[in-house]
Amino acid sequence: MSSARIVVVGTGYVGLTTGACLASLGHRVTCADVDVAKVNRLSAGRVDILEPGLAELVSRGLANGRLSFVVGAREAVRSAEGVFLCVPTPMGAGGSADLRAVEAVTAEIGDVLPPGCALITKSTVPVGTAKRIQAMVGRDDVPVVSNPEFLREGTAVQDFLNPDRIVVGSDSHAAAAWVGQLYGDLAAPVVVADAASAELVKYAANCFLALKLSYVNSIAELCERLGADIDLVTEGMGYDRRIGRTFLKPGPGWGGSCLPKDTSALVKVAESVDYDFRMLTSAIDENIAQRDRIVAKIAGACGGTLAGARIGVLGLAFKAGTNDLRDSPALAVSSVLGALGAEITAYDPAVSGGIAGMTVVDDPYQVAKDADVVVVLTEWAEFRNLDWVAIADAMEGDDVVDTRNLLDPGMILDAGLSWQGVGRPRAARRRVPVS
CATH class of the missing domain: 3.40.50.720 (NAD(P)-binding Rossmann-like Domain)
Known part of the structure; x- marks a missing residue:
């Protein structure tokens, strides 16, 4: 597919790998984070995560203009075609997934997402989260898509660019198919669900x-x-x-x-x-x-x-x-x-x-x-x-x-x-x- 305008919210293992790899596939990617110092380091090409190949992809993306880093997601998403949520979902009280970060980002950007923009959960979230996000956004013109990551630390870049499979799921089949196409010519089966x-x-x-x-x-x-x-x-x-x-x-x-x-x-x-x-x-x-x-x-x-x-x-x-x-x-x-x-x-x-x-x-x-x-x-x-x-x-x-x-x-x-x-x-x- 042609180059898409993508925003990735969160620059941890999953977010930074997702952003850098999507940029390497030809998309225009903006990575947003709330940590000002971290954004400044990444904007200068300094990667703190020990992950083979990641620092090189970040440097390449910055050099060719396909990758950028900003503080805060609200302004960045206004012109996005797809927004990936890559924020932490740690173990919460009682063992359930803590979705406060997902909910906070959704509340921050929900009303400024362009019509037709896909809101994509990359973070690991419990079954029913897509419906929950859809209800929070309260808009029929913003499809919510689940696109779980299968990245192993230490081989995350390799796993992203050489996946066993790509899984996308949504109540909107068209939105799920569009997210699958973001991965371009990667040789992997796409499971649309x-x-x-x-x-x-x-x-x-x-x-x-x-x-x-x-x-x-x-x-x-x-x-x-x-x-x-x-x-x-x-x-x-x-x-x-x-x-x-x-x-x-x-x-x-x-x-x-x-x-x-x-x-x-x-x-x-x-x-x-x-x-x-x-x-x-x-x-x-x-x-x-x-x-x-x-x-x-x-x-x-x-x-x-x-x-x-x-x-x-x-x-x-x-x-x-x-x-x-x-x-x-x-x-x-x-x-x-x-x-x-x-x-x-x-x-x-x-x-x-x-x-x-x-x-x-x-x-x-x-x-x-x-x-x-x-x-x-x-x-x-x-x-x-x-x-x-x-x-x-x-x-x-x-x-x-x-x-x-x-x-x-x-x-x-x-x-x-x-x-x-x-x-x-x-x-x-x-x-x-x-x-």
Whole structure:
């Protein structure tokens, strides 16, 4: 289609990626935010989000004039053909999605939207939000469209420009089709649906992934109790095309900006229609149990108690490739360790500054100094290439707890340390015989 005039409200992960990528597809995009300092930084091409390719797209869009940033959305939308709502929808009281930001933007711009302008929800919102927004706007000449995002932090630009599918839904089929056409020649199927179905797709997909992760963590626990190896079990499972290999890696639990709030929100949506979504609530409970099992594993490596134990933590972000700490399982585990009396020194290549309850350092080898245990909590590839002999020399203890099964156990053993992962047999250090 020809270039469209687009306004994106919100410049977080989703909003900034959406705006920069739509500009790269040839549209004229204005990104609006309420944070004046942030708008100024973005207007100068400074991107704070760690996301491969995003800063380059922003710089290119600014240079060719297709991308701009403004404070406030009201004036910007007056000439828009489509407005994307990319504002936060965090977990609110009781676990439901907090839609106050969506409602505030809708109230701000509803009366100045041009006739025919599509109001598009990109943020993850509960089923029924499109109808709610339509009622708030109170105009038949402004169609509301649901166009959920499926962006993974660390690969957001790639996911946007190489999507598995594009989902659009509206009570106006024409408006939904128009939004689908904004994606131009991207090689992906376009699913055109009603608004409720499109809104449910995002929750259904994310919650399925949470179920899969909780399941593999449960299987990993069985592996430890039965003497099996989770790597071999998941390899055997992954060849089954009905199952696939993705999301079959055990860890310290799932987290991030999406899965915790989306699972909670879908449980609340189910409750609103008198459905007890026990499968999903069990997955949430299992995720908490996995964190507690990891804490118990670390306590065991410390001799059974964490009081006064010195723990070196490698990794704080919720996943490698991002600096996002929102609902990070690494932070969740670390906070419990601290609450039980451990002294924590942590390093993450993408995280700096103070975090309550721990000392954050800028050198991975500092976490090992006098540590009783070193724990890998985020799967940064660079941790594989550390000098583990130097780490062993700096440690007081000799245990490495690898909650991501990231490291080569043989390498850890060669350094004179013991290794234990998740769902795999423990590898005890090789003791030098006494002559």
